Amino acid sequence: MGNIKTSFVLPEDLYLELKRRAAEERKTVRDLVIEAILEYISKPRGGRKKLIDLITTPYQGASPEDYREYNYEDV
Incomplete structure (x- = not known):
């Protein structure tokens, strides 16, 4: 080639x-x-993006405190 x-x-x-x-x-x-x-x-395609979408997509009943509890605020 x-x-x-x-x-x-x-x-x-x-x-x-x-x-x-x-x-x-x-x-x-x-x-x-x-x-x-x-x-x-x-x-692999899209691996990290899918993880970030999973972490940052609002979920019914979830609140900002839930994200802080799992240290997701820096993503």
């Missing part, structure tokens, strides 16, 4: 952070972006 060239626009602050981390890890920005994409596509 060959390589495909693509381009996209990043916010400047994100690019500068990527560039800084790449230098620290002695890698290229390209390598970091590829690693991030590979990590993203290797995770």
Whole structure:
């Protein structure tokens, strides 16, 4: 399988952070972006979002105190 060239626009602050981390890890920005994409596509779809929806969706009879009791206020 060959390589495909693509381009996209990043916010400047994100690019500068990527560039800084790449230098620290002695890698290229390209390598970091590829690693991030590979990590993203290797995770199951929607797992964390479903958990957050479950925790933050109001339930009849539940109150804010219930969320605090289980330390959900920081989600």
